[in-house]
Amino acid sequence: MRRWVLPALALLGLGVAAYLSWQKLSGGPIICLGGSAACDRVNASPYAQVAGVPVAYLGAAMYLGLLALGVLAASGRPGARTALVAAWGASLTGVLFSAYLTFVELFILRDVCQWCVASAVIMAAYCAVSTWQVLTPQPA
Amino acid sequence: MAKKKGLPKPPGGKGAPPRSAVSAPVLIAVGVTAVLVVALLIWFAWPGRAPGAVPLPRGAGQSAGPENAPVHVEEFSDFQCPYCRDAALGPVHRLLTELVPTGQVRFTFRHKILFGAESQRMAEAATCAGAQNRFWDYHDRLFREWRGENTGYFTAQRLQGFAQDLGLDQAAFQACLEEGQARAAVLADNEDSQKRGVRGTPTFFINGKMVQGLQSYDQLTRLISEAAGGAR
Numbered sequence: 001m002r003r004w005v006l007p008a009l010a011l012l013g014l015g016v017a018a019y020l021s022w023q024k025l026s027g028g029p030i031i032c033l034g035g036s037a038a039c040d041r042v043n044a045s046p047y048a049q050v051a052g053v054p055v056a057y058l059g060a061a062m063y064l065g066l067l068a069l070g071v072l073a074a075s076g077r078p079g080a081r082t083a084l085v086a087a088w089g090a091s092l093t094g095v096l097f098s099a100y101l102t103f104v105e106l107f108i109l110r111d112v113c114q115w116c117v118a119s120a121v122i123m124a125a126y127c128a129v130s131t132w133q134v135l136t137p138q139p140a
Numbered sequence: 141m142a143k144k145k146g147l148p149k150p151p152g153g154k155g156a157p158p159r160s161a162v163s164a165p166v167l168i169a170v171g172v173t174a175v176l177v178v179a180l181l182i183w184f185a186w187p188g189r190a191p192g193a194v195p196l197p198r199g200a201g202q203s204a205g206p207e208n209a210p211v212h213v214e215e216f217s218d219f220q221c222p223y224c225r226d227a228a229l230g231p232v233h234r235l236l237t238e239l240v241p242t243g244q245v246r247f248t249f250r251h252k253i254l255f256g257a258e259s260q261r262m263a264e265a266a267t268c269a270g271a272q273n274r275f276w277d278y279h280d281r282l283f284r285e286w287r288g289e290n291t292g293y294f295t296a297q298r299l300q301g302f303a304q305d306l307g308l309d310q311a312a313f314q315a316c317l318e319e320g321q322a323r324a325a326v327l328a329d330n331e332d333s334q335k336r337g338v339r340g341t342p343t344f345f346i347n348g349k350m351v352q353g354l355q356s357y358d359q360l361t362r363l364i365s366e367a368a369g370g371a372r
Contacts, residue, residue, distance in 0.1 A: 047185065047186075049185065050181055050184045050185040051184040051185075055185070081162070085162055085166065085167075085170060086170075088170065089170035089171070089173060089174050090174075092170070092171060092174040093174040093177050093178055093181075096174060096175065096178040097178050097181055097182070100178065100181075100182050100185075111301075134162050134167070135162070
């Protein structure tokens, strides 16, 4: 059961990123506790894109990749161990980039988007679980 | 670098001997790669730092370029007009970042209110940003946020948020917007547009000659060259 934690976390993160991507595409306000202004400002800010690509889209792509790697790692098929290491590396990238985005929110924009925080927490959890799995000897 | 001795026991490790945990060199290589990828992402994510990014002009008001430039381009535009958006983020952006810095062209943005109160509010907000020398950054931001016509998206709160993102003086911007300090200037532009026969947007005047509708960058530069020839 525990081996399916990674795909479950990736699905959760994909839900968050998909919602933010959809709102970016449709232009609708982002529903946040205490009003949507802060979430809208964060997601509309110039910091919310990488070379013109919205961060929400990158997040969705990242979680899709983490989902695929997580499923492969949990399947026990040949290549599962490699997939797990790749998932760990990708989630480490995600955690570091989330840390940068959180820094921008707190110290530059001075606005916090709860969806972004949720994504950062999920990414950190994925990274923590994958780190544990990578460091744990697996049965042959 | 984890020592095997201190590692957790394998889950359900019966039967065949357990595979060892991933070797330290592999973990270090993957970790270093992750750090490098993030550094690259941050480089591209930092506003204005992406390769090739040229900053928009800064200065008081809605004009850019020297007053004695041989060619003066005026554009009447509405922040909610889709063709104005195409012009602003395409050919006009290129004019501002490529031609205006040469000193050959002066470019002026003029307000033409086509879509009512929301357009008026956006125009006033941009003029308020211009009072803090950031008209063009705010202009681009408004057009990047384009959502259609009169969707109610551009609330006073959101306009204030854009000003905050640009690092404008929040109190001065808010006072400018709430007290309608920019209203007279916007209405004067709009009135002027009517006097000069502007019926749609975008409408350009190149050394006073009217050019209606969206123009490509090549079309604009050709018209500018013709006007420069005539100015000599």
